[in-house]
Amino acid sequence: MPDPASTKLEDARIVAVLWDDYGKDKDGGARERLILHYSPLVKFVAGRVAAGLPQSIEQSDLVSYGIFGLIDAIDKFDPERGFKFETYAISRIKGAIIDELRSIDWVPRSIRSKARAIERAYSKLENELKRSPDDTEMATELGVTEAELGQTLSQISFVGIVALDEVVNTGEKGGGTTTVGDTVADKVNDPVAAFEVEEMKHLLADAINRMPDRERLVLTLYYYEALTLAEIGTVLGVTESRVCQIHTKAILQLRGRLIEPPSERAE
Numbered sequence: 001m002p003d004p005a006s007t008k009l010e011d012a013r014i015v016a017v018l019w020d021d022y023g024k025d026k027d028g029g030a031r032e033r034l035i036l037h038y039s040p041l042v043k044f045v046a047g048r049v050a051a052g053l054p055q056s057i058e059q060s061d062l063v064s065y066g067i068f069g070l071i072d073a074i075d076k077f078d079p080e081r082g083f084k085f086e087t088y089a090i091s092r093i094k095g096a097i098i099d100e101l102r103s104i105d106w107v108p109r110s111i112r113s114k115a116r117a118i119e120r121a122y123s124k125l126e127n128e129l130k131r132s133p134d135d136t137e138m139a140t141e142l143g144v145t146e147a148e149l150g151q152t153l154s155q156i157s158f159v160g161i162v163a164l165d166e167v168v169n170t171g172e173k174g175g176g177t178t179t180v181g182d183t184v185a186d187k188v189n190d191p192v193a194a195f196e197v198e199e200m201k202h203l204l205a206d207a208i209n210r211m212p213d214r215e216r217l218v219l220t221l222y223y224y225e226a227l228t229l230a231e232i233g234t235v236l237g238v239t240e241s242r243v244c245q246i247h248t249k250a251i252l253q254l255r256g257r258l259i260e261p262p263s264e265r266a267e
Contacts, residue, residue, distance in 0.1 A: 019079045034074050035067075038089060042066040045093045062097050069096025115156045115252060117142065122256035132212050132253065150245060157248040207257040215250035222247060 015037060022030040046062035073092035077085055121141045125133035133141070139149045208216055214236070221227045221235065233243045 016079075022074075023079065031074060035070060038070055038074070038085070039067070041086060041089055042070050042093055045090055046097065049094065049097050057101075065097045065100040066093040069093035072096065111156050114152050118152070118156075118252045119256040122253045126253075126256065132210065132215075153245045153248045154241065157244045204254075207254050210257075211250060211253060215246060215253065218243060218246045219250050219254075 018030045018034050042063050046059050046066050050059040069092040073089040135146050139146045221232045229243045230240045233240045
């Protein structure tokens with residue numbers, strides 16, 4: 001029986017050779033084999049994205065969109081920079097899927113409007129209260145009942161997948177903007193770009209650390225531990241739909257904090 005460790009090392013060696021061949025002369029055969037080798041990443045990302053989408057959107061379509069992101073990642077990746085390809089590619093794949101979803105306008109305007117209203121309410125109340133508002137305070141600010149707030153969060157739950165790809169204020173005098181996706185840099189040799197990546201990491205870490213325990217835990221389990229919403233529900237002892245609500249609320253809180261002016265964040 002083959003030794004798993006030896007097999008893994010041999011696979012890594014083969015992939016390294018493919019990258020070397022492709023890097024030297026853009027060998028088409030090596031490129032195709034790299035695409036085939038990393039194609040499971042596309043299915044993984046498509047599955048994560050599909051978890052919160054309407055059933056009318058087929059996962060197979062998401063995979064098709066994601067393949068273009070994988071190809072783009074392979075074409076632009078530089079192994080000599082020392083970054084792990086999988087991390088770089090996942091961002092590109094997800095970006096390609098989201099771009100295509102946006103192009104077909106898969107989110108109704110009314111839902112986008114509700115999401116932005118909740119973001120603004122979170123930002124306003126956190127600035128006033130100097131803490132995260134609870135559901136009662138949010139419902140009062142929005143002029144709805146807590147039950148209606150929960151229903152709205154359920155309606156916009158699938159908007160959360162694009163939340164961190166929206167424009168974020170960088171605080172530059174000229175009104176400069178960036179996106180979290182831009183911080184996955186293929187330009188890390190640029191000192192300015194490297195500084196922006198570190199700054200975004202600090203902003204994200206600070207925003208997440210100020211969240212209530214439950215929202216912070218859901219984000220950690222979903223984005224860092226790669227658990228599904230159903231698995232997180234088992235951990236927390238709640239239904240998958242409730243986890244989806246918590247995730248949506250956490251993402252909208254995070255967006256509210258990231259898009260607020262730097263002067264207000266510093267208060």
